[in-house]
Amino acid sequence: MPASRPGPNLSRIATSLGVSVATVSNALSGKGRVSGQLVERIREHAAELGYVPSQAGRALRTGRSGVLGLVLPDIANPLFPKIAQAIEFAASAAGYGVLIADSRGDVAAQTEAINRLVERGVDGMVVIPRRATRISSAACPVAVIDTPSTPGNTVAADHWQGGHEIAGHLAGLGHRHILIIGNNQESNVQNDRAGGIRSGMRPGMHSETLWIDRLEQENGSGCPLGLAEKVRQGFTAFAALSDLQALRALTELQQAGINIPTDVSVTGFDDLIWSPVVTPSLTTVRMDMDRIAGIAVSALVDTIRTSSIREGVLVTAEIERVAMQLIVRQSSGPANPAPKTSEMENM
């Protein structure tokens, strides 16, 4: 006994109006040849009955599920809420649902998550890849959101340019010695951000990069970063490659009695939820996730519509990099003209 859905279906509407199901289908989809008058009557009656097309029936017939997959291999990423929200919004506007798949960390699990989505019959998927993993083409179109320098990337924030903005901002405030604080050297995103910062530095400026995960491998997770020492060495600006690391730097410096922004400046990336409300509020650079998601989803949907067969394609979009926007808040200020010591003056 097939469980009958509660709502009306095409044939109920059809018999109720004395026409055939095909006509009803055509009228509602606007595809076949139906007189305007009848279209009107059918539409009205369908609305009256609260007709909702069965996704299952449609999917079975058309081979399209109307669902996109969203793969977030690093779901603990604090950017996740924004990403998921933006993707869901864009997909929903295009008439698609969003099925999520998380692969807790490792790469094998990422592949497995992708397979789960394919088995559920998604028409395409958006993947935010973990670090430098390659997407072995799945059995459906795939849009990748990573960073423009990654091969196969569909669309992403211009992390490099974001770094450039940060560097320009700090240079303009008179900072000469910048400590870049990143988490993971394998990350394409973080590398681009760091590269952008370095490329934006003016002559006479100097930078050094601190990778946290390397430090933690030696000293244990959550270890101090030794930033007070860096201040003594003459660094006046700490440019973190994510707001999470910026926050870590900010609190460590504050705890050491170093005032921000009068003694040193701290900047981040991403404009995460806490950035506006910490004291001092965080100068950072924001990506236009709505725009990125919009581009990714519409490129994906276009590909789905045109590629008649269900094949594994890497989707490309016309715009593949979206500018990041500098948000100046209180954590950055003029470089302190009298650094506590000046070990670097001769560099």
Added chain:
Amino acid sequence: MPASRPGPNLSRIATSLGVSVATVSNALSGKGRVSGQLVERIREHAAELGYVPSQAGRALRTGRSGVLGLVLPDIANPLFPKIAQAIEFAASAAGYGVLIADSRGDVAAQTEAINRLVERGVDGMVVIPRRATRISSAACPVAVIDTPSTPGNTVAADHWQGGHEIAGHLAGLGHRHILIIGNNQESNVQNDRAGGIRSGMRPGMHSETLWIDRLEQENGSGCPLGLAEKVRQGFTAFAALSDLQALRALTELQQAGINIPTDVSVTGFDDLIWSPVVTPSLTTVRMDMDRIAGIAVSALVDTIRTSSIREGVLVTAEIERVAMQLIVRQSSGPANPAPKTSEMENM
């Protein structure tokens, strides 16, 4: 021209083995009467061909989509990654996919998001309601994760008990004047947490509650909370109702030159991603999201399996509250015996 899926289907397996599709279906599902020998042969051949059942076909026939909806009316919630991860994991283990729906904030959008999910044919859904909204029963079973005191709640962390733990911890450290910092007085969760803290205080202790959104309505979003003044008034412990507010308090106090934990203590709720890495690391209380999600999903799935009709039921679970766990870190310490002033000594 119906787009034929790439993979093999039941009938391909059937003809290839010279049996009927029904037999193949029975063999794979273990339902009908098929000889053990044939079952073995069919299973082998199916695996060999890489057979993946069509969700669409199955959904159409059974009326079940094998998909659960996840409604997060407040998707910007920093807890979201953990929740989504846990729900997806539990659902996936039970053979279900997870379709997300976000309703950016307002309540009408929440209803709309729920409808979207129903239209997509979800078999049931998990709702983390926004504040005090009631779930007008949808056309499918609904599990609610909020707080045990909310009517209709399926399962949730025992926020009250979590507050109790915090209060006990602070009392043990000798704190007598506690400032509770919450965001929104309408939130059932925050109210329970605050109630738990108050109920856990020992005789002679005193608390006051600061609601941030009320303060921000007057002074603008992101305004200072005036915590230095509170320290002067004699408060030695700041118990935030979420790590986000704890972080806000922590940085504001640090910026004012108040040392944590030697001068005052700060505690939070939720153990969010930054809590272990800020300086000082945050004492907080953690909810067992995996357990909660597991209970919610299995209760939901049970209800789906038993309720033959697609009806709107509020799911109940045997265990409806899951204990929270106190995580003691560096942001809490013994009460400073010599508060800067002592306006409260006569309270």
Added chain:
DNA sequence: TCACTCTGATTAATCGTTTAATCAAAGTGA
């Protein structure tokens, strides 16, 4: 009047799976 096109509808097949109903053959007990 005939051949032809155009319009507005219907018929019927199909997507892939599940499952109730049926059936043939074999086994069982009297």
Added chain:
DNA sequence: TCACTTTGATTAAACGATTAATCAGAGTGA
């Protein structure tokens, strides 16, 4: 041997939507 159950398989009918193919009738031009 006959009636009856059990076993192991098949048949066929759904589920709900889409769409190619068909068809009746009206209009049209020669």
